[in-house]
Amino acid sequence: MRISDRRFAVLLMAPAALFLAIFVAYPLFRLVADSFFKISPIAGGPRDFVGLDNYFRAFASEAFMGAGWRTLAYTLVVVTLEFALGLGMALLFTMLGRNSQIWRTVFLYPLMIAPIVAGLLWKFLMIDNFGLIGTLMHQAGLLANPNQIGWLSDPNIVLFSVAIPDIWLTTSFMCLVLFAGLQNIPGDLIEAARLDGARAPAMLFRIILPLLRPVIAVALVVRGIDAARAFDTILIQTNGGPQSASETMSLLIYRTMIRFGDPGLASAMGTMYLLAMLAVAFFAVSTIWRPGKDN
Amino acid sequence: MSLADPRLQGPAATETTMPTSTVTSPPSTTASNGNGARRRRYHAEGLEAGKRSTRTLLWILLAAAMIFYGFPFLYLLFTSFKTPIDTIAVPPTILPREWTLENYTNALGRSGVLASFINSAQTAIISTVLSLVLAVPAAYGITRYKTPSGRVFIMAALVTRMVPPVAIGIPLASMMSSVGLADTPIALSIAHTTISLPLSIWLMSSFFEAVPQDLEEAATVDGCSRLGALWRVVIPVVSGGIAVTAIFAFLASWNEFLFALLMTAVRSQTTPVVIANFQTQFGLDWGSMTALAAVYSIPVILLTLLLQRKIVAGMTLGAVKG
DSSP states (O other), X not given: OOOOXXXXXXXXXXXXXXXXXXXXXXXXXXXXXXXXXXXXXXXXXXXXXXXXXHHHHHHHOHHHHHHHHHHHHHHHHHHHHHHHHHHHXXXXXXXXXXXXXXXXXHHTGGGGSOHHHHHHHHHHXXXXXXXXXXXXXXXXXXXXXXXXXXXXXXXXXXXXXXXXXXXXXXXXXXXXXXXXXXXXXXHHHHHXXXXXXXXXXXXXXXXXXXXXXXXXXXXXXXXXXXXXXXXXXXXXXXXXXXXXXXXXXXXXXXXXXXXXXXXXXHHHHHHHHHHXXXXXXXXXXXXXXXXXXXX | OOTTOGGGSGGGHHHHOOOGGGTTSOOOOOOOXXXXXXXXXXXXXXXXXXXXXXXXXXXHHHHHHHHHHHHHHHHHHHHHTSOHHHHTOSSOOSSOSXXXXXXXXXXXXXXXXXXXXXXHHHHHHHHHHHHHHHXXXXXXXXXXXXXXXXXXXXXXXXXXXXXXXXXXXXXXXXXXXXXXXXXXXXXXXXXXXXXXXXXXXXXXXXXXXXXXXXXXXXXHHTTOOHHHHXXXXXXHHXXXXXXXXXXXXXXXXXXXXXXXXXXXXXXXXXXXXXXXHHHHHTSOOHHHHHHHHHHHHHHHHHHHXXXXXXXXXXXXXXXXXX
């Protein structure tokens, strides 16, 4: 007996669907379930139903609200700078044309570096006392003393400093995607604008950016979601410090679970974090992305 | 020689002489501007800059950007060749005062380091194979039969990409230990596959989309079953796409840290966790840390340079299309 096409398609998708159900959907279900319990960190310890208590505790805690705002600020800093730098590089490569091809390849290299290594090497550049950046700025006459800026020890700027490795790692991605988008802009259009006497700013804001809008939207959404989940680079640089000034949501949840041994509270925080991410994701996917639709 | 060859054009020739480095772009025949100033112009299309002065400026900008961008990793490399004392010298120097391999022998000689490389490779390979085995048929089912369930499924897979790893890492770790898989490369590679599978399905769907449907129809007419047509006709056509997907799945696992931190102890620890541990376990051993980080990164950087065409194809497909 020959099975119908529709059933054949389902059979092809079934293994992947089953995998995602077991290893993504079920753990998420466990996470949500755990958020209603007070759980002892010791294996096999007591487990008491406490209703929404963990949620109230999360909202009452300064750490949770602070981490929420910091995650938002971190994401905005990363995405904005990456976009500006990525667009600049993409325009530069486009204006240089084919001769720049080898440099485009070289520019990709940070994408292959593990975030943990990127965090480590930037920490080494910014660390107090023997960090190279402070020393070079001092030698260039920009700073009176090499330790004037405590990149990773000043709570006021640390959130910006820990974002640098993330920006360094993925500006290449932004550049690559925007470059591909720029190649699709018809040359005639640019020529026509040029003949009409359009100057560079007008060309950028009136022609290039509007034409790139779909590509920009996708790139910003993809990177925004990644940045909001950042963990490795921050953990290795500051572990959330000093005074929690670089503690984003991923770090707070991790520390609540592992350090403070409160799986119930961590699950409640995780559930809210997840819901916020999914809300953004659903919004983005349904309004901008539209996968499966042919153009 | 084309008619655009400057030598054939008499007086205009001096205006259009091309530097030898521009053999790829055909010489343009743009005439000099009215005031008689000698200007060299490239044949500029679209956004490409034409004026020589502009191009020089752009090249200088590019050089500056490349130096800024490349420097952090070079500094890591230089540091890894310094003597351990020199790595934390105040003030720091860029180049080693004395080149030595001491950090490399220290780092690689430490117990567990070589084992962690094997674990990393093992985990990444299992995860890559698992991703491909699951993603290839699923993506084919989604693109070829365009059923409503397929559309729902690819949406669900995309949404999975948005899930923060920290949210599923902990329940996943306890699931693995309850089935006796705690601290094994298998458990970690399954966790890594939750990251790479949605991306693989997405990429493979784009590649299948490009295969003409007539191909399998011809095969089925010749007596191939649908599965046979997929295996013998379609898979060979998209083998390039499969390679791209494999690279991404491998890199996702090779560089992953959070799941590795949550799910491994000693036995199956991967190198990123070992690198991070240098910080706490052995005080601040910067020399060994930089050496190990260099050893871990260089194979994948070389891989990128070798396979850059495929990687660029994958990244632009994943984001630009759709």
